[in-house]
Amino acid sequence: MLTTHTAAWVAEFVLRQPVEDWLANEIFLALPLPSPLPFRLRHTILLHRLASDLSRCSPSLNTLHSLDLLLDDRPASSSSSSSSSSESMAVAYRAVALHCVSLSFSASNYDVFRTFVDLLRSRVADLERAGPAVLAAEPLKKLRMEIEAAVESGIFRGLLERNTSNEALDAIRVYLKAAMEELGPPFLVLAAEAVRNGIELGNPCSESSAKSDDKVKVSGVAGGVGERTSTLSLAVNGEVVLLETNPVTSSTLCDTLDRDMGNEIARKQNAVVRLGKPTDKFDPMSAPEVEKVVNALKSSCVDLHKVVVDPLPDAVMKAAEVLKNRFFGMTNDVEELEIQRQAGASGPVSAVKNRSKDNGVDEIVEQSRKNDALDVDGSMQQRKDDTVQSNREPSVEKQLDGIDNKVQAATTIHSEMKGTGISNTDGVQKRSLMDRNPTAHTFEWGEDPIESSSEKSPTSKKITLPSPKRKKASSPLTILENKKFVIRRKLKRWSSLEEETLRKAVGKHGVGNWKFILSCYSEIFEDRTEVDLKDKWRNMTRH
DNA sequence: TTAGGGGTAAGG
DNA sequence: CCTTACCCCTAA
Numbered sequence: 001m002l003t004t005h006t007a008a009w010v011a012e013f014v015l016r017q018p019v020e021d022w023l024a025n026e027i028f029l030a031l032p033l034p035s036p037l038p039f040r041l042r043h044t045i046l047l048h049r050l051a052s053d054l055s056r057c058s059p060s061l062n063t064l065h066s067l068d069l070l071l072d073d074r075p076a077s078s079s080s081s082s083s084s085s086s087e088s089m090a091v092a093y094r095a096v097a098l099h100c101v102s103l104s105f106s107a108s109n110y111d112v113f114r115t116f117v118d119l120l121r122s123r124v125a126d127l128e129r130a131g132p133a134v135l136a137a138e139p140l141k142k143l144r145m146e147i148e149a150a151v152e153s154g155i156f157r158g159l160l161e162r163n164t165s166n167e168a169l170d171a172i173r174v175y176l177k178a179a180m181e182e183l184g185p186p187f188l189v190l191a192a193e194a195v196r197n198g199i200e201l202g203n204p205c206s207e208s209s210a211k212s213d214d215k216v217k218v219s220g221v222a223g224g225v226g227e228r229t230s231t232l233s234l235a236v237n238g239e240v241v242l243l244e245t246n247p248v249t250s251s252t253l254c255d256t257l258d259r260d261m262g263n264e265i266a267r268k269q270n271a272v273v274r275l276g277k278p279t280d281k282f283d284p285m286s287a288p289e290v291e292k293v294v295n296a297l298k299s300s301c302v303d304l305h306k307v308v309v310d311p312l313p314d315a316v317m318k319a320a321e322v323l324k325n326r327f328f329g330m331t332n333d334v335e336e337l338e339i340q341r342q343a344g345a346s347g348p349v350s351a352v353k354n355r356s357k358d359n360g361v362d363e364i365v366e367q368s369r370k371n372d373a374l375d376v377d378g379s380m381q382q383r384k385d386d387t388v389q390s391n392r393e394p395s396v397e398k399q400l401d402g403i404d405n406k407v408q409a410a411t412t413i414h415s416e417m418k419g420t421g422i423s424n425t426d427g428v429q430k431r432s433l434m435d436r437n438p439t440a441h442t443f444e445w446g447e448d449p450i451e452s453s454s455e456k457s458p459t460s461k462k463i464t465l466p467s468p469k470r471k472k473a474s475s476p477l478t479i480l481e482n483k484k485f486v487i488r489r490k491l492k493r494w495s496s497l498e499e500e501t502l503r504k505a506v507g508k509h510g511v512g513n514w515k516f517i518l519s520c521y522s523e524i525f526e527d528r529t530e531v532d533l534k535d536k537w538r539n540m541t542r543h
Numbered sequence: 544t545t546a547g548g549g550g551t552a553a554g555g
Numbered sequence: 556c557c558t559t560a561c562c563c564c565t566a567a
Binding site for chain 1: 558559560561562563
């Protein structure tokens with residue numbers, strides 16, 4: 001039986017492989033991961049997201065968001081500027097932030113640009129107040145100055161001339177490398193290696209380990225439950241190599257193993273567990289077995305890669321082309337841009353106060369503030385319904401941020417792409433044909449007051465009150481003038497994969513968690529909404 | 544956010 | 556004509 005801790009190790013290992021996002025999702029779903037996620041695993045997930053953005057060459061607000069989370073998730077001990085990844089993190093943060101600013105500006109909607117810049121400013125200010133040392137780094141100081149300059153001048157001229165995308169990608173690449181090195185190899189690999197070499201698992205400070213100078217020791221755990229930090233140190237030939245220098249952790253491998261054995265009494269901070277010796281009170285984990293598991297995992301990943309090719313990148317590119325073409329031929333969008341411009345003209349602060357129902361920017365501003373993160377994906381989008389789409393991402397964020405985080409949607413990286421209007425490097429605002437028209441409204445012909453009163457017999461003395469349902473009198477002419485017709489999405493029949501996935505998901509997560517299910521399988525339920533899932537389930541269970 | 548009623552259009 | 560997918564609305 002797989003325990004939550006071993007599941008975390010496996011998850012960590014899998015994410016360190018070049019595994020497709022959807023596959024990672026599937027594996028995550030199948031694993032009984034601990035809640036909250038261990039620090040190491042959280043970190044690995046976020047780095048995987050970055051790597052994913054990098055591989056698609058599409059730094060976006062989601063990339064910035066990942067960096068944001070990584071920044072917030074830094075263990076206190078590594079906030080010192082000595083951390084090797086701190087500097088590159090700061091550089092990457094700045095580069096990606098500037099790229100996003102540049103994108104938001106070239107999206108040719110100044111209010112959106114202002115909103116985003118304001119949010120970014122306050123975020124940087126928040127970070128500064130919180131005082132992580134990473135902000136002391138020169139690049140972020142520079143970022144703050146650049147943002148200030150942008151706001152003062154109103155225009156980000158310098159940025160538009162630069163290739164911010166490439167700068168961001170390069171910076172991410174550098175940071176990823178440093179962060180990966182800092183994180184060290186996956187725990188399973190270390191463990192397998194150590195066990196193969198005839199190791200001893202235990203506290204590096206304990207007497208027994210100090211004596212064994214011809215062996216490799218692994219101490220700590222790949223991710224202690226609920227711990228922000230984890231110690232993973234290797235002692236090779238008596239020399240201790242600390243991969244992460246936090247010596248104090250309440251949840252060590254010993255703890256984990258103890259818990260797994262149900263032996264609460266033996267749970268001690270400095271307990272030493274020796275593996276590989278038949279006389280142990282714990283079941284020995286033989287080296288060949290661990291090796292076999294690791295190899296099997298590796299080979300299965302490779303096999304899956306050979307068999308399955310992720311169709312999404314292709315699809316995304318094609319969709320981007322279509323949308324781009326459509327953008328230039330579509331006058332409606334110009335109209336909507338204008339509407340949004342007017343709605344947002346009072347600035348982000350007042351926009352929050354004067355929140356109107358149909359103003360997508362307002363909702364996003366408020367949502368962003370609520371989340372206290374730069375999750376302003378929707379700012380680049382024009383429409384309320386797009387905001388709903390982008391709401392999938394905050395669910396990921398919650399899971400990563402929250403204490404009771406669950407893992408299922410943690411790597412829904414593709415869904416981020418779909419929910420983000422500016423994730424592509426062209427920076428053109430996009431609108432899908434699939435989207436609803438926010439200004440569309442329905443009209444009931446049946447009980448028009450004008451109609452009814454005009455047709456009413458003048459002799460009729462009966463006093464009638466207007467139905468509360470009717471809000472205003474409108475003639476058919478007015479309606480024809482005002483009405484924008486709803487464009488139905490193209491009918492897309494449910495594939496058997498979708499049906500099967502829905503069935504499984506409902507079996508696993510229960511009926512009614514449509515939003516959650518959608519976020520878990522967003523790759524499979526492409527272009528579907530929660531309501532679609534609900535309706536489909538209704539259909540499926542009807543007969 | 545979801546459930547559920549109910550309407551409409553597409554497509555077999 | 557029937558089923559399915561999509562859509563809208565309202566209550567909880």
